[in-house]
Amino acid sequence: MAEVPISWFLTLSAILFALGVAGFLFRRNIITVFMSIELMLNAVNLTFVTFSYQLKQVNGHLFSFFVMVVAAAEAAVGLAIILTIFKNRSTLQIDDIDSMKN
Amino acid sequence: MQLWLIPLLPFAGFVINGLFGRRFSKGVVNLFAIGSVVLSFAWVLKTVLGLGDITSPHVEHYFTWIQSGNFTLNCDFAVDRLTEVMLLVVTGVGSLIHIYSIGYMAHEHGPNFGGYYRFFAYLNLFMFFMLVLVLGANFLVLFVGWEGVGLCSYLLIGFYFDKKFATDAGNKAFIVNRIGDFGFALAMFYIFKSFGSLDFGTVFQKAPGAPESALTLIGLLLLLGATGKSAQIPLYVWLPDAMAGPTPVSALIHAATMVTAGVYMTARSWPIYTHAPAAMETIAVIGIATAFFAATIGIAQNDIKKVFAYSTVSQLGYMFVGVGCGAFGAGIYHLVTHAFFKALLFLGSGSVIHALSGEQDLRNMGGLRKHTPWTFWVMMCAGVAIAGIPPFAGFFSKDAILLAAYHHAPWMYWLGTITAGITAFYVFRAMFLAFFGEYRGHEHHPHESPAVMLAPLVVLAALSLAGGYIFKVPQFLSTVFPPIEEGEDMTLVAISVAAGVLGIFLAWLMYVAQPRLADSLSIKGLYQLVYNKYFVDEIYDTTVVKPVVGGSRVLLWRVADVGIIDGLANGIASRARDIGVVLRSLQSGNIRSYAAWVLFGSVLLIVAMGMAAGGGIR
Numbered sequence: 001m002a003e004v005p006i007s008w009f010l011t012l013s014a015i016l017f018a019l020g021v022a023g024f025l026f027r028r029n030i031i032t033v034f035m036s037i038e039l040m041l042n043a044v045n046l047t048f049v050t051f052s053y054q055l056k057q058v059n060g061h062l063f064s065f066f067v068m069v070v071a072a073a074e075a076a077v078g079l080a081i082i083l084t085i086f087k088n089r090s091t092l093q094i095d096d097i098d099s100m101k102n
Numbered sequence: 103m104q105l106w107l108i109p110l111l112p113f114a115g116f117v118i119n120g121l122f123g124r125r126f127s128k129g130v131v132n133l134f135a136i137g138s139v140v141l142s143f144a145w146v147l148k149t150v151l152g153l154g155d156i157t158s159p160h161v162e163h164y165f166t167w168i169q170s171g172n173f174t175l176n177c178d179f180a181v182d183r184l185t186e187v188m189l190l191v192v193t194g195v196g197s198l199i200h201i202y203s204i205g206y207m208a209h210e211h212g213p214n215f216g217g218y219y220r221f222f223a224y225l226n227l228f229m230f231f232m233l234v235l236v237l238g239a240n241f242l243v244l245f246v247g248w249e250g251v252g253l254c255s256y257l258l259i260g261f262y263f264d265k266k267f268a269t270d271a272g273n274k275a276f277i278v279n280r281i282g283d284f285g286f287a288l289a290m291f292y293i294f295k296s297f298g299s300l301d302f303g304t305v306f307q308k309a310p311g312a313p314e315s316a317l318t319l320i321g322l323l324l325l326l327g328a329t330g331k332s333a334q335i336p337l338y339v340w341l342p343d344a345m346a347g348p349t350p351v352s353a354l355i356h357a358a359t360m361v362t363a364g365v366y367m368t369a370r371s372w373p374i375y376t377h378a379p380a381a382m383e384t385i386a387v388i389g390i391a392t393a394f395f396a397a398t399i400g401i402a403q404n405d406i407k408k409v410f411a412y413s414t415v416s417q418l419g420y421m422f423v424g425v426g427c428g429a430f431g432a433g434i435y436h437l438v439t440h441a442f443f444k445a446l447l448f449l450g451s452g453s454v455i456h457a458l459s460g461e462q463d464l465r466n467m468g469g470l471r472k473h474t475p476w477t478f479w480v481m482m483c484a485g486v487a488i489a490g491i492p493p494f495a496g497f498f499s500k501d502a503i504l505l506a507a508y509h510h511a512p513w514m515y516w517l518g519t520i521t522a523g524i525t526a527f528y529v530f531r532a533m534f535l536a537f538f539g540e541y542r543g544h545e546h547h548p549h550e551s552p553a554v555m556l557a558p559l560v561v562l563a564a565l566s567l568a569g570g571y572i573f574k575v576p577q578f579l580s581t582v583f584p585p586i587e588e589g590e591d592m593t594l595v596a597i598s599v600a601a602g603v604l605g606i607f608l609a610w611l612m613y614v615a616q617p618r619l620a621d622s623l624s625i626k627g628l629y630q631l632v633y634n635k636y637f638v639d640e641i642y643d644t645t646v647v648k649p650v651v652g653g654s655r656v657l658l659w660r661v662a663d664v665g666i667i668d669g670l671a672n673g674i675a676s677r678a679r680d681i682g683v684v685l686r687s688l689q690s691g692n693i694r695s696y697a698a699w700v701l702f703g704s705v706l707l708i709v710a711m712g713m714a715a716g717g718g719i720r
Contacts, residue, residue, distance in 0.1 A: 024694075024697055025694060025697055025701065026694075033693075094693055094694060095692065095694070097693070098690075098692055098693075099691070
């Protein structure tokens with residue numbers, strides 16, 4: 001069985017990351033934006049694992065675990081914030097949440 | 103010998119009265135103020151008796167004040183015969199004037215309630231600094247006292263600080279003295295550069311070996327300091343204005359003690375001056391010029407205190423003539439006798455002013471002989487003493503100076519003798535205007551002063567009469583100063599005495615016998631010139647004050663301060679503000695625009711890193 005070339009993994013990772021960025025920039029719903037952030041994190045995780053496999057080193061794996069732990073914590077805090085925002089403002093449109101302005 | 107007690111006692115009086123005097127009754131204030139000075143006088147007496155017949159200075163070391171590299175400065179006090187004389191004069195006359203002040207200030211509360219304790223606290227502080235000045239064993243300790251007495255002079259001239267002229271006079275005294283003190287400070291730098299020390303002992307021991315140019319420069323710079331403090335040409339202008347202070351202050355600070363500090367300092371520095379003939383000559387010329395110049399102004403003054411103020415300037419000039427002619431002992435001799443009779447003249451005029459409830463104009467006096475007989479007689483004692491009539495105090499000291507001047511340069515003797523005649527004239531003019539003729543004043547009941555004021559006057563009168571005979575200062579100081587050629591010349595003595603007698607006679611003729619005579623003299627222009635003090639204040643105003651003020655206003659304020667310094671600070675601030683205006687627009691509050699900026703930044707960073715790495719590889 002032929003090896004899948006490493007560039008494929010990296011290309012997939014780049015595509016996922018770009019999708020995350022695009023979602024982050026262009027979607028209005030906070031939850032979608034939040035999911036886009038998760039997507040970017042996982043794209044980076046994929047890169048880590050790819051290089052770890054390529055270089056036969058365990059560091060990349062460790063880093064991806066770290067990222068997962070942080071992402072889990074971030075998801076917990078982030079969802080709590082989103083819930084609070086929705087309770088207070090009854091909206092999840094990101095452009096409506098601009099009270100820091102001025 | 104516990105020399106430190108001498109200045110510390112008045113300082114304790116200052117601290118106690120200054121901090122708690124507001125709550126004290128006048129009796130308690132008196133107790134601390136007068137008690138501390140009298141105790142100090144007693145301690146001086148004990149010290150002088152205890153030291154006995156000293157020939158070399160008695161030095162007491164307290165602590166090292168400054169230690170920096172090879173420069174060591176100790177806080178030392180020293181006593182030699184010159185210091186003994188000064189200590190006795192300062193604490194003795196000081197005690198008398200403190201006692202007198204009880205009576206003089208009795209009705210005074212100053213501008214705000216509490217002026218009484220404030221007055222005595224300042225007076226005690228002055229005593230402290232004056233004693234530090236004469237006790238200091240090096241130039242810097244002397245300078246501490248020198249500046250301190252200047253401060254107290256300023257505080258006491260402006261004692262009535264709700265009156266504009268008093269505060270102006272205080273400022274004038276302080277600012278004019280700054281010029282002199284600038285010279286003194288430069289002199290100290292140069293002394294340290296030349297001798298590596300500021301101790302009197304070390305400096306004076308090395309002085310004969312130093313180059314004459316250095317000694318001349320030091321001497322002239324010290325002289326600049328002395329002209330400020332001792333009111334000589336060209337810096338004498340502050341002293342007549344200083345009469346805005348209460349009269350005991352004029353007597354103590356601006357006649358008997360502080361203004362003689364310059365004479366003391368130049369006499370103390372005699373080893374420098376004897377090896378710098380040019381500086382000596384300058385002292386003598388400035389002294390004789392001041393003596394003559396100020397005496398002529400004294401003729402035409404109508405304020406009784408102004409007359410004696412110009413008289414003080416003139417007599418200080420005599421002292422400088424003595425010092426400048428090498429007769430250091432004679433200069434100090436005149437300092438001592440002058441302290442007696444000039445303090446008496448001021449305190450006496452204070453008694454007159456007190457009698458007339460504040461009137462100072464001679465034209466509003468007259469005939470006071472009958473109302474205030476004690477004051478009249480004690481002031482006559484001072485009058486004959488200052489006029490140089492033998493055998494009273496002023497005769498001995500003035501004669502010693504005039505003889506030395508004759509040996510130095512005959513023209514100085516003749517000018518000095520003429521000045522002696524003028525001195526006798528203006529003093530007796532004031533006396534005759536105040537005490538003879540008809541009473542011309544407005545106060546209905548001129549009253550004699552209380553005993554507490556008269557007692558010091560009587561003591562000073564006795565000293566003015568007999569002080570010159572009892573205290574043979576030049577002989578006492580002969581071990582301190584270099585010997586001078588003694589030449590008793592009865593003709594010269596007779597001429598100077600005759601000048602004094604002639605002055606008194608002319609004053610009697612013009613103001614008692616023929617009162618019309620003074621008006622009939624057709625010297626209107628000359629009189630106006632003298633009456634306006636030769637317009638020196640106006641000349642200084644145009645040549646010095648106006649350019650300095652104008653220059654400060656235009657160049658320093660408008661250009662340097664507003665233009666450059668403020669411009670720099672404000673310019674930096676407003677540039678920062680401009681940048682802020684631009685950057686503020688980034689803070690839109692829109693999360694997606696922030697995200698776009700983050701993306702933009704990351705891309706920029708990656709591109710930059712890529713270019714840097716690519717460049718490195720290639």
